[in-house]
């Protein structure tokens with residue numbers, strides 16, 4: 001029987017739930033009252049009348065150079081065991097990319113369980129979702145004192161403070177209300193989790209928020225931070241301080257925060273360790289759109305002549321000139337195509353991966369020292385990523 005790739009058919013949400021449960025080991029029951037995405041956000045594979053695969057996309061905005069870059073978040077890529085190994089995942093991804101492009105998403109991001117599937121579709125690993133384990137006693141809790149109040153987990157203040165911070169850090173997502181709705185529903189349904197949400201205010205203004213849950217550890221508990229946001233360094237410190245106040249029963253705080261946020265509040269950073277790492281991948285869906293949408297260093301000006309290979313989104317392929325100046329950049333058709341790059345190389349450059357390292361890995365082989373210096377200065381970034389989806 002032929003595989004067909006299409007949007008989810010009406011009445012198939014429970015089947016989708018079953019596929020997800022089987023693939024990712026969930027135990028929760030199908031909940032017909034859960035918020036739903038539009039059918040065209042589900043790209044599904046059907047064998048006759050049976051759904052055998054699915055890919056779900058979200059409308060995110062990712063921050064790059066201080067600007068919002070429309071981003072399709074790809075999640076829940078699944079094919080049922082009896083239909084694996086015949087290209088269903090690849091075909092669903094190709095259709096998801098086509099739709100994301102149509103919907104104006106210029107980049108796409110995902111957390112892979114196998115990079116090869118996504119690399120073939122033009123994604124590249126550009127960083128790690130790192131959760132850092134911090135001994136509670138290592139947190140310097142002596143900073144700013146805020147007025148804390150407990151709020152509901154679905155508090156809009158939590159989402160808005162997170163969104164504010166996400167607008168200032170490369171790689172962070174500004175998630176759409178639909179995604180928060182999914183998350184809030186899931187959290188509310190799972191009463192087995194001991195979760196708390198607090199908002200902190202200073203002089204009457206909300207400046208920090210933290211959401212965390214208790215997780216059983218060898219010795220007492222660890223506090224798993226789900227969201228932590230602050231409008232300034234003192235506010236972030238105060239949120240960590242609130243967590244540090246659990247020191248009699250919790251041994252560690254585990255959080256996906258970059259060193260720039262953690263460092264000022266943990267004098268003995270060497271006491272922290274990596275709790276877990278998960279790679280994340282980026283794709284430039286519409287390369288000229290992605291280049292135009294982000295912010296670039298204002299001090300960098302010049303041009304580089306590229307020949308881009310992109311088998312999955314052929315609109316990106318061919319000779320282009322990357323022109324930079326005044327904090328803007330454009331990827332324009334034309335030029336000599338002197339430096340051969342794959343769309344995966346471009347994803348790495350976009351995310352600030354070490355240009356010398358790329359060269360050492362025999363990528364960008366035609367680039368001159370001047371080209372490399374320009375790219376290194378233009379693409380400087382150290383992105384982190386705060387939420388798993």
Ligand SMILES: CC(C)(COP(=O)(O)OP(=O)(O)OC[C@H]1O[C@@H](n2cnc3c(N)ncnc32)[C@H](O)[C@@H]1OP(=O)(O)O)[C@@H](O)C(=O)NCCC(=O)NCCS
Nearest residue numbers: 023077078079084085086087088089090112113114116117
């Ligand atoms: C991963 C998964 C979606 C692949 O579905 P599929 O339809 O069998 O994949 P395809 O036939 O389109 O294979 C495309 C490529 O994916 C990669 N791939 C597929 N199965 C893989 C596996 N078990 N291990 C590693 N890579 C795998 C390979 O690169 C493959 O290309 P190749 O066959 O030329 O080597 C499927 O195995 C699955 O549902 N797994 C459980 C859930 C999961 O891990 N989802 C991914 C979340 S990011």
